[in-house]
Amino acid sequence: MPKAELHMHIEGSLEPELIFALARRNSVEIPYADVEALRRAYAFTNLQSFLDIYYAGASVLLTEQDFYDMAWAYLERAAADNVWRTEMFFDPQTHTERGVDMRTVIDGLHRACVDAEVKLGVSAALIMCFLRHLSEQKAFETLEQALPYRDKFIGVGLDSGEVGNPPERFERVFARCRELGLHLVAHAGEEGPPAYVWSALDVLKVERVDHGVQSAKDPALMKRLAQDRIPLTVCPLSNLKLCVFPDLGQHNLGALLDAGLVATVNSDDPAYFGGYMNENFVQTFAATGLTAQQAWQLAANSFEGSFIEAAAKARYIDRLNETFAQFE
Ligand code: ADE
Numbered sequence: 001m002p003k004a005e006l007h008m009h010i011e012g013s014l015e016p017e018l019i020f021a022l023a024r025r026n027s028v029e030i031p032y033a034d035v036e037a038l039r040r041a042y043a044f045t046n047l048q049s050f051l052d053i054y055y056a057g058a059s060v061l062l063t064e065q066d067f068y069d070m071a072w073a074y075l076e077r078a079a080a081d082n083v084w085r086t087e088m089f090f091d092p093q094t095h096t097e098r099g100v101d102m103r104t105v106i107d108g109l110h111r112a113c114v115d116a117e118v119k120l121g122v123s124a125a126l127i128m129c130f131l132r133h134l135s136e137q138k139a140f141e142t143l144e145q146a147l148p149y150r151d152k153f154i155g156v157g158l159d160s161g162e163v164g165n166p167p168e169r170f171e172r173v174f175a176r177c178r179e180l181g182l183h184l185v186a187h188a189g190e191e192g193p194p195a196y197v198w199s200a201l202d203v204l205k206v207e208r209v210d211h212g213v214q215s216a217k218d219p220a221l222m223k224r225l226a227q228d229r230i231p232l233t234v235c236p237l238s239n240l241k242l243c244v245f246p247d248l249g250q251h252n253l254g255a256l257l258d259a260g261l262v263a264t265v266n267s268d269d270p271a272y273f274g275g276y277m278n279e280n281f282v283q284t285f286a287a288t289g290l291t292a293q294q295a296w297q298l299a300a301n302s303f304e305g306s307f308i309e310a311a312a313k314a315r316y317i318d319r320l321n322e323t324f325a326q327f328e
């Protein structure tokens, strides 16, 4: 099934094998004996327990080629899963705080995006995330460092530890990004309450909500998301591995679709959560009994929710419909 991926952190696509290869190439020490020992550490209890390992894994990235190699490995996986469009998050502060130049990060990732279009037929774009456990002042400094490369990313997002770091802490930097014509998204309602989703919408003025699954606790919020057709970029295997839902059978993706929300399926950090796009679909459908019609809806939502221009969206959805027509 053709589809778009709207929520994946490129640093979360670093497979343990690549972490070790880059650690060797760059003479970086990592506190795990081997690939198996690192994989064994992937037993998470919540978002923060994952983030600690995720930031440690990203410490092996130093050169432009490292960023290229990481993105290229993901883009090949995405192409194999019939992802036609991907909007990839990157966390520059994880790298600039270690002394890596913004140019190194963006140039490496962007070169992979350009090659993906030519060599894989995948349309790929970048969204720069601010780390919400750091200050708004740091986010402003990050934006300043990135502006010379403004043509190489399409929007900004907000990620890292959610609870205790509500969206309104970043009101001014998001307002500035809006003036600059950047697309706006934010993680909200992953572990945090519906109030964080409201403030992502009303204070940050985001166009999409990343995760947003906690919105189901607030009927007025559900109505607002449906009426304004705000896409939710849901990540089922991530929610399972970070214990947001006790098992996939209890995931609320079906309820979000039934409520008329523009919900989508995404991989978040596929190297850490046990699967890329198709694996997220296969496991979720096996566990929940979602229908073929809902699979079509999720794929159509992914193109609708993407930041590609309207004509390209319509073309993608036409081709999606042709694919489904073969099975009728
Ligand atoms: N950074 C990488 N993955 C994330 C997630 N699921 N939530 C918040 N920040 C993240």
Ligand code: ZN
Pocket (backbone or CB within 6 Å): 007, 009, 159, 187, 210, 268
């Ligand atoms: Zn995420």
